[in-house]
Amino acid sequence: MIERVPDIGFSSHLPDNIARIHSFMGKSSDFIIREVTIANRHRAALFYLDGMVDMQTVQNSVISALLDRSPAGPITVQIIKESVLDAGEVSEVASIEASLEHVLSGGLLLLLDGFTSGIIISLPGWEDRAISESKTQSVVRGPQNSFTETLRTNTTLVRRRVKDLNVQVFTIKVGRLSKTDVAIMYIRNLADEELIQQLVEKLSNAHQERVLEGEYLEEILLGKKKVTIFPIFYNSDRPDTIAAGIMDGRIAIFIDGTPFVLLVPSLFVDFIQSAEDYYQSYIYSSFIRILRYIGMFICMLAPSIYIALTTYHQDMLPTQLLLSLAAQREGIPFPAFVEAMLMEVTFEILREAGIRMPRTVGQAVSIVGTIVIGQAAVEASIVSAAMVIIVAITGIASFVIPSYAMSIPIRTIRFVFMVLAATFGVYGLTIGLIILIVHLCNLSSFNMPYMSPIAPYNRDEQSDAILRFPFWYSGNRKTKRRQQP
Amino acid sequence: MRRTRRTHSLLSPLCLLICMGIMTMILTGCWNRRELNELAVVLAVGIDSADGQYEVSVQVAEPSQMSRNRGSDRSPVSIFSQKAPTLFEAFRKITTKSARKMYVAHIRLVIFDEQTARNGIKEPLDFLFRDHEVRPDFYMVVTKGTSAKDVVSFITPTEILPSIGLYKTLKVSEKVWAPTSAVKVTEMLKKLTKTGVEPVLTWGKIVGDVRKGKTPENVKQPASFSEFKYFGVSAFRGDRLVGWLNESNSKAYNYITNKVSSTVGNVNCPHSKGDFVVEVSRSKVKIVPSIQRGEPRIQLETTIDANLGEIGCPVDLTNEATFLAMEEAARKSLMKILKDGVREAQSMGSDIFGFGEAFHRKYPRQWSQWKENWNQKFKKIPVEIKIDYKLNKIGKIISPFGNNLSKKE
Numbered sequence: 001m002i003e004r005v006p007d008i009g010f011s012s013h014l015p016d017n018i019a020r021i022h023s024f025m026g027k028s029s030d031f032i033i034r035e036v037t038i039a040n041r042h043r044a045a046l047f048y049l050d051g052m053v054d055m056q057t058v059q060n061s062v063i064s065a066l067l068d069r070s071p072a073g074p075i076t077v078q079i080i081k082e083s084v085l086d087a088g089e090v091s092e093v094a095s096i097e098a099s100l101e102h103v104l105s106g107g108l109l110l111l112l113d114g115f116t117s118g119i120i121i122s123l124p125g126w127e128d129r130a131i132s133e134s135k136t137q138s139v140v141r142g143p144q145n146s147f148t149e150t151l152r153t154n155t156t157l158v159r160r161r162v163k164d165l166n167v168q169v170f171t172i173k174v175g176r177l178s179k180t181d182v183a184i185m186y187i188r189n190l191a192d193e194e195l196i197q198q199l200v201e202k203l204s205n206a207h208q209e210r211v212l213e214g215e216y217l218e219e220i221l222l223g224k225k226k227v228t229i230f231p232i233f234y235n236s237d238r239p240d241t242i243a244a245g246i247m248d249g250r251i252a253i254f255i256d257g258t259p260f261v262l263l264v265p266s267l268f269v270d271f272i273q274s275a276e277d278y279y280q281s282y283i284y285s286s287f288i289r290i291l292r293y294i295g296m297f298i299c300m301l302a303p304s305i306y307i308a309l310t311t312y313h314q315d316m317l318p319t320q321l322l323l324s325l326a327a328q329r330e331g332i333p334f335p336a337f338v339e340a341m342l343m344e345v346t347f348e349i350l351r352e353a354g355i356r357m358p359r360t361v362g363q364a365v366s367i368v369g370t371i372v373i374g375q376a377a378v379e380a381s382i383v384s385a386a387m388v389i390i391v392a393i394t395g396i397a398s399f400v401i402p403s404y405a406m407s408i409p410i411r412t413i414r415f416v417f418m419v420l421a422a423t424f425g426v427y428g429l430t431i432g433l434i435i436l437i438v439h440l441c442n443l444s445s446f447n448m449p450y451m452s453p454i455a456p457y458n459r460d461e462q463s464d465a466i467l468r469f470p471f472w473y474s475g476n477r478k479t480k481r482r483q484q485p
Numbered sequence: 486m487r488r489t490r491r492t493h494s495l496l497s498p499l500c501l502l503i504c505m506g507i508m509t510m511i512l513t514g515c516w517n518r519r520e521l522n523e524l525a526v527v528l529a530v531g532i533d534s535a536d537g538q539y540e541v542s543v544q545v546a547e548p549s550q551m552s553r554n555r556g557s558d559r560s561p562v563s564i565f566s567q568k569a570p571t572l573f574e575a576f577r578k579i580t581t582k583s584a585r586k587m588y589v590a591h592i593r594l595v596i597f598d599e600q601t602a603r604n605g606i607k608e609p610l611d612f613l614f615r616d617h618e619v620r621p622d623f624y625m626v627v628t629k630g631t632s633a634k635d636v637v638s639f640i641t642p643t644e645i646l647p648s649i650g651l652y653k654t655l656k657v658s659e660k661v662w663a664p665t666s667a668v669k670v671t672e673m674l675k676k677l678t679k680t681g682v683e684p685v686l687t688w689g690k691i692v693g694d695v696r697k698g699k700t701p702e703n704v705k706q707p708a709s710f711s712e713f714k715y716f717g718v719s720a721f722r723g724d725r726l727v728g729w730l731n732e733s734n735s736k737a738y739n740y741i742t743n744k745v746s747s748t749v750g751n752v753n754c755p756h757s758k759g760d761f762v763v764e765v766s767r768s769k770v771k772i773v774p775s776i777q778r779g780e781p782r783i784q785l786e787t788t789i790d791a792n793l794g795e796i797g798c799p800v801d802l803t804n805e806a807t808f809l810a811m812e813e814a815a816r817k818s819l820m821k822i823l824k825d826g827v828r829e830a831q832s833m834g835s836d837i838f839g840f841g842e843a844f845h846r847k848y849p850r851q852w853s854q855w856k857e858n859w860n861q862k863f864k865k866i867p868v869e870i871k872i873d874y875k876l877n878k879i880g881k882i883i884s885p886f887g888n889n890l891s892k893k894e
Binding site for chain 1: 502517518519520521522524526528546548549550551588590591593618620646649
């Protein structure tokens with residue numbers, strides 16, 4: 001059981017306070033208590049966590065200031081706060097609990113003997129990853145920087161792109177143990193205020209122990225009712241995408257400790273769009289978007305269509321193709337379904353290995369994988385050459401989906417479709433597709449129908465749904481997601 | 486409390502989904518999963534009549550011979566044949582000889598021998614249409630002289646699969662050679678069920694040594710020992726064969742039914758020996774029925790656009806009169822072809838041109854009286870032919886070579 005800090009004030013006796021804080025914090029080696037004497041008369045103590053504060057500034061603006069620049073007259077908390085410390089963010093606290101929370105997130109606590117309130121100097125400073133290129137959603141043309149693990153850096157990256165006074169940032173702490181800072185960013189008058197209230201309420205009431213990534217929040221926010229494999233939250237590590245998102249009237253959720261920022265509400269079409277669609281000519285972008293949809297369908301259906309056609313509907317193939325497929329299947333010991341499963345599972349294993357393995361052995365795995373899948377399996381007559389083509393195109397098509405969050409469900413339901421195709425043929429595929437479409441139309445992302453603007457169809461919003469219309473036509477925004485005036 | 490919970494769980498989506506899954510399994514009838522390597526793909530079917538029975542011969546592709554690295558010199562197809570009183574029985578009996586189930590969706594060609602065609606093809610067609618697997622897009626051919634089995638087991642040059650070879654030959658020659666007419670099974674069936682038009686089928690025969698044509702030797706040298714050749718169309722009355730139309734008469738049939746997309750015709754030169762050849766690029770025949778003194782009459786309004794393709798006689802094409810004379814000669818030659826064709830069909834008593842249908846459309850009341858004995862009426866119907874013949878282009882050179890040379894001397 002985790003011991004909670006009782007909500008009590010400071011005593012006016014400094015050694016008492018030190019002893020008390022000591023008992024709360026335990027004997028952590030990174031918890032530093034630095035006792036000083038100010039102007040030769042006043043005992044004072046500084047409390048901080050080593051590594052969480054910017055030591056350079058602590059030395060210059062706090063310790064030196066206290067020791068050298070303290071006035072000769074009477075010293076009060078007020079005087080120290082206002083005329084001695086030259087750090088930027090200084091505030092007074094009365095409760096031990098509140099002050100320790102600050103210390104835990106990179107602050108200094110200064111207690112003076114004889115006073116019942118302390119001073120919090122916020123000087124967070126820790127080693128951080130530098131801003132680097134986006135690793136998950138790269139573009140050829142367009143901004144190359146991406147978010148880091150630090151919340152403040154991330155909100156700044158967005159703010160620098162939207163210099164409007166209506167940009168609002170709310171921060172709440174979520175997680176009983178992790179006490180993660182979660183920031184909600186939106187543009188006043190554009191975003192749905194009601195939805196923001198809902199989000200804040202749900203997040204503050206969450207009894208989660210830890211929040212290490214956005215997914216923790218997604219599951220809290222969605223609750224038990226919605227069971228779906230499709231992503232309801234758009235996530236991105238690209239500041240430009242998030243900036244565009246809040247300008248569309250959506251709400252961004254930043255989580256301290258992860259470079260991935262969530263956007264709500266999110267629609268199905270968002271996941272097939274890429275930031276670069278807006279940085280290239282609209283004709284090309286529209287073409288590429290159509291290509292992505294085709295890629296998505298290939299990824300989802302190619303193996304199952306192959307199975308259905310070759311095991312149930314041979315009459316639907318042209319004669320020559322049928323004969324050449326039949327020729328390839330000669331001597332293959334497995335049914336087409338087993339063959340396809342074998343290859344698809346192998347491919348998924350290779351992909352998973354490729355993501356998880358240490359970079360240094362990457363070469364070896366990819367070479368072995370290629371040889372195993374491609375050459376050897378065909379030569380050993382375990383799978384047919386046509387099946388290798390199908391698996392290869394499926395694999396490549398899955399990378400066309402710009403959002404990894406969307407490629408996961410597509411790749412997963414592929415297996416369901418394969419089972420359907422193997423048991424019921426094209427009939428099964430049709431049933432499966434109908435169920436899938438019904439499910440998708442049934443979903444909603446924070447009161448917005450997930451499939452809009454396709455279903456329900458809205459003509460005005462088609463300008464940036466499946467195709468991208470030129471900016472002069474669409475006024476470059478997704479109007480409907482803004483709050484209705 | 487427990488009771489309400491149970492009813493609730495019955496309506497849960499998962500339960501519904503399971504119910505739907507079970508229903509899809511029970512309610513559908515298409516549970517026939519077959520792997521590609523369990524099928525014998527039937528490409529051609531030959532139907533012979535013998536001793537009151539049908540002899541069915543099927544040509545089945547050998548998939549192992551279709552792959553690029555085929556090891557042995559086995560034949561690319563196998564032939565199975567079986568005698569039985571009915572077609573369906575024969576098909577099923579074949580499985581006693583073959584390791585795989587006959588898969589009939591990919592039939593390209595159905596070949597009837599003369600005897601079957603004369604006895605009537607309704608019965609075989611019924612099976613081919615009734616079976617759910619058969620895709621009704623194959624061609625049908627009647628073979629003269631040889632049995633259908635011979636044609637099915639015949640080895641063709643160019644294509645590895647003989648049936649594909651025969652199929653493509655028919656398809657290509659239909660496009661560029663007027664006497665050939667490819668008949669799909671759906672067209673045949675349409676005509677069988679209509680009154681006022683009689684069906685036709687393509688006919689062909691094996692030319693050359695039939696016995697050698699069935700061995701791989703046939704294609705081991707550039708010139709094959711025997712070939713299967715399409716000659717023209719055969720006329721039917723109802724579902725029974727009544728006669729063969731020769732090349733010229735078949736041409737007339739294709740002209741009158743507007744099936745000519747392009748063809749060439751040989752015409753005698755006016756005023757001199759030798760021939761010239763016209764290439765017909767567009768042809769349109771309109772069947773105009775009329776009634777005179779209570780009797781039917783037919784007028785064929787023909788429009789032809791043609792180009793000069795080859796000239797084998799010394800003519801001066803710079804002279805307009807010569808050119809017009811040639812046009813007239815071509816017109817007359819076509820007139821003869823059409824007349825002969827119509828006469829031949831009339832003598833067989835088979836209205837393959839659909840004159841009856843034209844009357845049915847224009848004079849439905851009279852037609853209902855003539856319907857019963859239309860074949861007798863058709864035999865005597867006067868046919869008037871009008872031809873608007875246009876010769877357009879003469880090609881890249883003007884006069885034939887010889888002319889210029891003689892002038893220079």
